[in-house]
Amino acid sequence: MSEPSRPRRLLPIFVGAAVAGLVAGAVAVYVMGSGDGNGNVAAKADCAGALAAAERAAPHAKGQVAAFRIATEPRSLADLAFTAPDGTPVTLASLGDRVSLVNVWATWCVPCREEMPTLDRLQAVLGGERFAVVPINIDNTERARAFLADIGVKDLPLYSEVSGKFFQTLKNAGLALGLPTTLLVDGKGCEIGILEGPAEWDSDDAKALIRAAAGV
Numbered sequence: 001m002s003e004p005s006r007p008r009r010l011l012p013i014f015v016g017a018a019v020a021g022l023v024a025g026a027v028a029v030y031v032m033g034s035g036d037g038n039g040n041v042a043a044k045a046d047c048a049g050a051l052a053a054a055e056r057a058a059p060h061a062k063g064q065v066a067a068f069r070i071a072t073e074p075r076s077l078a079d080l081a082f083t084a085p086d087g088t089p090v091t092l093a094s095l096g097d098r099v100s101l102v103n104v105w106a107t108w109c110v111p112c113r114e115e116m117p118t119l120d121r122l123q124a125v126l127g128g129e130r131f132a133v134v135p136i137n138i139d140n141t142e143r144a145r146a147f148l149a150d151i152g153v154k155d156l157p158l159y160s161e162v163s164g165k166f167f168q169t170l171k172n173a174g175l176a177l178g179l180p181t182t183l184l185v186d187g188k189g190c191e192i193g194i195l196e197g198p199a200e201w202d203s204d205d206a207k208a209l210i211r212a213a214a215g216v
Contacts, residue, residue: 043190047074050190053099057184057193057213063205068184068195078189080169082136082161090159092189098130099192099214101201102183104167106139107147109179111198116151121202122210123155131214133201134159138167138179184213 054071061068078093092102103119105112116135123133136159137144145158161167170176175183175194182199184192192213199206210216 043074043076046078046188047076047186047190049188050074050186050192053186053213054192057209060205060209060212061193064200064203065195065206065209067197067199068193068209070193071191075191076189077183077185077191080166080189082159082166084159085157092185093187095132095134095187095189097187098132099187099210100132100134100185101210102185103133103135104170104176104179104181104183105135105137106179107137107143108139112180113147113151115180115198115201116148116153116156118199118201118203120153120156122206125202126207126210126214126216127155128216130216131210136161136166138162138164184210 051071051074057068058070061070078091080092081089082091084090092100101119101122103112103115105116107113119133119135127133133156135156138161141158141160141162144160148156148158167176167179167181170181170183175181177196180196180198182195182201184194186192
């Protein structure tokens with residue numbers, strides 16, 4: 001009878017460790033870029049607009065984007081850094097005063113490859129001053145560039161972050177388990193919502209959600 005009891009003893013330990021890790025990760029994101037202990041206060045002040053956008057988007061998280069998780073607490077991802085198409089360093093907060101759909105992907109990820117044309121079509125339809133698709137490749141920039149050329153992408157820029165820090169930060173915060181992971185953030189780099197896994201981003205459901213959040 002001793003063998004069946006082992007999983008029951010280990011389960012609370014595992015769950016407790018997992019919860020502790022998620023809490024620690026969430027705190028790390030809330031206070032990112034702030035060492036003075038005021039990160040939570042800053043997040044609440046800066047991210048009020050993102051929460052309002054999340055409320056507008058919430059009724060549209062259905063159908064093809066039913067897995068989209070609406071943000072319910074202020075979370076600043078402003079300092080997450082990566083590289084722009086021209087090679088300059090950027091952060092989520094420096095993307096401009098518009099809503100961005102940040103798609104984290106890799107060339108070896110089959111679902112990432114399959115959804116990329118839908119992101120390209122979404123950018124063609126809704127991209128502009130108030131909204132943009134921001135695909136961030138995390139494995140190999142040259143392979144990513146070749147892949148986008150092979151599938152005939154016309155409207156997507158190529159951002160990159162191949163050190164692994166961007167994706168690892170999301171994982172540590174409990175925001176990502178695998179690829180693709182897609183974040184919707186406002187112009188201050190605050191979370192509006194997140195979807196883990198692929199989606200039909202050019203579907204009517206997805207466009208309705210983004211239009212509601214971005215006001216486009």
